[in-house]
Amino acid sequence: MSDELIQLAQSHLQNIPLQVISQGAEAIVFTTKTHPYLPTSKDSHTEYIIKYRPPKKYRHPQLDATLTKHRTIAEARLLQRLTNIPEIQSPGLIALDARNGIIWMEKVGYELIDYDDKISSLKNWLWRYNDNQEKALTEEIKIALEKVGCMIGKAHVNDVIHGDLTSSNIIITEAQEACLIDFGLSYQSALPEDKGVDLYVLDRAILSTHPKYAEQYNEWLMAGYERGYGKDKKSLIKLKEVLKRYEEVRLRGRKRSMLG
Amino acid sequence: MVHLDLHLKEGKTSYVAIGLEGSANKLGVGIIRHFPGPFSTTNRAEVLSNIRDTYITPPGEGFLPRDTARHHRNWVVRLIKQSIIESGLKISEIDCICFTKGPGMGAPLQSVVIAARTLAQLWDLPLIGVNHCIGHIEMGREITGADNPVVLYVSGGNTQIIAYSEQRYRIFGETLDIAIGNCLDRFARTLKIPNEPSPGYNIEQLAKKGSKYIELPYTVKGMDMSMSGILAHIDNLAYDLFNNKKHNKTIFNDDGTPKVTVEDLCFSLQETLFAMLVEITERAMAHVGTQQVLIVGGVGCNERLQRMMETMVLDRRGFIFATDERFCIDNGIMIAHAGLLEYRMSGKGFDYSDTVCTQKFRTDEVLIKWRD
Known part of the structure; x- marks a missing residue:
């Protein structure tokens, strides 16, 4: 197809050279070196995502x-909103063609040299060490996962629900910072319920993608998440509500007997 | 490869099971024969008999548990007798009796369990309780030859997107409120169209004559979906159309003539609901990384759904598998098939205390011993 x-x-x-990097159910993602409206010099190495x-x-x-x-506009709108929140790293929006379903954005992440040059998503980044327990549970990974958790916490503080938190939708940048991508299912909501479900989705995703170390990874992520809420009293009350709801979501009827 | 014949009795060259199904308004009895060895293109399960009787209610009414249970009680003996005659078997040739353990409506399930227990004592045979959804999936796989598909299970009581992994059929997405068949049935009740042969079928026929698409809510949430809002919305449109509420500009022109017909409403409802189903199926295919799709359950007979799914699957260079009404709509043969697989793995029936039914019984609770 x-x-x-x-x-x-x-x-x-x-007249724009395109290179496919991934093909999901809903969208195809390309990279290109051409900027939609700024002049591009021939030896520029900056890449853009379409x-x-x-x-x-x-x-x-x-x-x-x-x-x-609708979906293209919603995603672009959210990307734009996120650029105004400095604590959350996400690709910047460059251009939008809603009718044809096209979004241009900045490229984040780098190629993992020690892992077949794959993109530095959290999934690939962690999978490099899957067969080596010592390397899989180092301080470096702990710090990175806490940063990821912290950023998700920050997003939730700002009432941004990602909607599809999997380890492939989180990028680790060269500076070992976390960056969220793919806001195709995202929306804004202040409800603890939505945040709890968002966390539950992440929990499930880690469990199915990194089963060996899932427990430890999730613990680190949650530690970071709690840090993301900061220290002031109001936020801590909100955090408590979300965590309570998260527990409830985990135990809820319809999903209860999901064994993986 | 799982060995399926650890418990083959001496002197036997095949296994035979009778299955009783009655989790909703269909009462089905089926008899199936398996031959030893793994299933292949040359070793297929043999359907000896597959009959069904459906409890039909008047237009505008749904089936109530009590009346449905009474229907099942009235018909179960006749159906069993007829299916034994049809199969040409002697009772002594049957290895086990399988029944639907759940999920489904309590009263109808119960009436069938009682019939199964009685038979087991009369004929002195082991009893196997079967998960209804597993029955659909296993029968669909056997009939179509799909090897490891993403399964879309759409019926009056269930809407699930399922894939196999490590001895369980895992649910990747499902409805958050009502099932798709329930949504269609209830809209058929609003329209007061006949429930014969089935409300969904009649909606499909009306939809074929519709052409104008009316925008309805579209509620996909990741791999889950929700349908109650769509039903409420279209019910309101139908109400306004029937009662000449001319202020509703979605369905009436400025001069008061209707813009849309009942056929258009059916058409729009189907287009919206099925687009949602195909979308979550596509998402599951991408997630699991498989190229096969199998549609099972009563709504799976809908030709429009099958065509839409086919378009999506062919675009992904995949394969689509669907069955006809004999196996799509609830039937006894699928219960016999799944139950017999279970029996071949364990060699014995359930403890008598376990031969009960339950209204809640999730697909991923069953350990699939016969696959690896």
């Missing part, structure tokens, strides 16, 4: 157009 879809993407992005939501043939064209437009 991809050839056809890439051609379609190319027709919306004429996220393209192709039309889905199976659904009614009217429904498809509405969904693509």
